[in-house]
Amino acid sequence: VTVSVLYCWRQKMLWLYVPLALVAVPVLASLVLVHRVPRLDVKGKVVLLTGGSAGIGLELAVALVAKGARVAIAARRRAVLEEAVAEIKKRSGVSDDNTISFVEMDVADPDSVAKGVDKVRFWAKADIDVCICNAGYSLPSRFLDIPQRHQTGMVDVNFHGCANVCRAVLPRMYERKAGRVVLVSSMAGTAPVAGFTVYGATKAAIRAFAQSLDMESAARGVRV
Template sequence: MKKTILITGTSSGLGKTAAIHFAAKGWNVIATMRSPEKEQELTKLDNILVTKLDVQQPATIASAIQIGIDTFGQIDVLVNNAGYGEFGLFENTPEDQVSMQFDVNVFGVMNTIRTILPHFREKKAGTIINISSGAGRFTLPLISLYAASKFALEGFSEALSFELAALGIGVKIVEPGGASTNFSNVSGEKFSGKTPIADYNPFLNAAGQLFATLQGQRLATSEEVAEVIYTAVTDGTDTLRYVVGNEDFKNRMKARSTMPDQDYINSIKDSYLKFM
């Protein structure tokens, strides 16, 4: 019997690539997105069911899971991929955008997992893959909200893995990353509706030069991340975390876990303070 995977956030990027990757491996794929009526590529592929799921609308979560079970008989794997990054100065970020960052990256994941767990418990099997980020393990300037959401996701995933292991349900975290960042996308003054705060200008300029030094380094491709997700699903281990990215990214991840805490914090400060 073919296995079935439900993936959130498949309208573009990693989610779409993962859907195509699993379908090519012979899986049934429930490819979910907020606006399935706009999808033109996945609907043409065999073994892929495209349906609506908006992690901020619980009714659509329940509906997508039920449609997937009705279509394919069961769901074996859930990939929580839907998410986005809120970048910029915390003080400049409106409260509604703070709430949305957690609604999508944390509470949406929790609601999707809670909804599918009765099905997994009935089968006494299932795998949950939560897509995190290097920002769930280490931070950089101007990503306080995104990092906070991913730190929350990591803590939730790790604790949940203990709860569900006894039921035959696995929880795994995939941590994609890379060093290249376009500072024009993270500068506070680039956000619509945000008024620049002049007091931060020296810091913003320094952070901009920090990010400029990271430009051009190769990011992990969506195909590479999709392959790691496939490995996490099929390797038969209880490994919790899977890291995928370039050597700089992997070195940052290693440094965060091996360096004395204050030494690591000082190294990040030094990387941008030298520009001030």
């Protein structure tokens, strides 16, 4: 568009601006509309939030409950989940068990994910509207100092964990032609730094996975 505008200007063919605008405006507008991710309104929505018992997930849970969402936090350790639910209730001022709950889930284990997702639907008596895949971990260390089990572990939790949860929630979202999935990546995935070789790779993978999955899902009413 810019080249055409400059060319017409130089050639003093300003009348060409009219047909150019007639073509360019609808094309640009449709590109914006297709790629625009609509604003997420969580009021009254059922949210599954993995890794919601600590750190960023816990803060997100407090914010979501304060905005009127019904939130089920998921993580592996029951005692920590129970403490987190108590803290979320205290900080959000919402003490209703219908608004905040927890499920034990290991995102790296597809069976545990499937069971956890069923439990959330049973608790909510509704389908999951929003799924936030936040569970993840890093082990800042030089590559050769990362134990093999953590190399595999980071891929299993950070990447497969997101994919496992998406696999469990997406079919119902597609059926309903509604839903939102949020995958938590990291700057380490876009601006790699020393000490985050495997972690950065898992977060770059999540970004690519999310972009590709969004292209597949948008036409089915679900945004990623």
